[in-house]
Amino acid sequence: MPKKITPDLSLYVAHGMLGRYDENGPIVIIEETGEEIVPYCIESRIRIYQRQVEGWFLCPARKLLEEMQDQASFAVLGICFAYLEGVQQYREGRPSERGESKEFFSRSFARVFDSCQLSSRHIDTLYSDGRCGLFHDGMTRSQVIYDLEQRQPFATRENGLQDLVIFHPGLLLKGVEDDFLRYIQQLKTVPTSTERDNFDTMFTVT
Secondary structure (H helix, E strand, C coil), X not given: CCCCCECCECEEXXXXXXXXXXXXXXXXXXXXXXXXXXXXXXXXXXXXXXXXXXXXXXXXXXXXXXXHHHHHHHHHHHHHHHHHHHHHHHXXXXXXXXXXXXXXXXXXXXXXXXXXXXXXXHHHHHHHHHHHHHHHHCCCCCCEEECCCCCCCEEEEECCCCXXXXXXXXXXXXXXXXXXXXXXXXXXHCCCXXXXXXXXXXXXXX
16 A cells, blocks of 8 residues: 655655645655645556556566576566555455455456466466465465576476476566556546546555
8 A cells, every 4th residue: 555644754655756744735746856746636646656666666676687687586576476466456446355365466467467378276376375475485385486488477387296387587577567557558548447446546645
């Protein structure tokens, strides 16, 4: 969920966007230009959300991948999996309640990576061994590994003992970047839509 601007504290609501209160209420200052925006209108909130995701997550993930290559694979996977579950809440206009995390993750994954044609069983493996492994154990469990040679973001392979789900970190990140760009463009260019209404319901920094 987004950072909340409070009357007694200046804080960053996104990379390079400082939120604070003045005599008229909450404002957000874009540091590189000095522009001030009022975070009540949806257009301003879309700008803040875009800067949050790009500045704090996707751009650092891209830089990690460029500088550290395969060493960054699991860090990139963790960032991308956090994105999948988070963006689905804005798309649906409601938070994932207790026990719904898996469903939100699965719907988001199926949308973003439909071309990989993973079965629901393999998506479940990505959730349990990938997402839960990273977030609860600090590492993916045994069935999720990476391969820089494969030509799609996700693929499956049988190793004689179990089904493996294999990811390519660069193609995975590209898929997430493309999905986010499409979502932001839709929010900005379609003035009346369910997706825009859902985002408006969910995202606020005040």
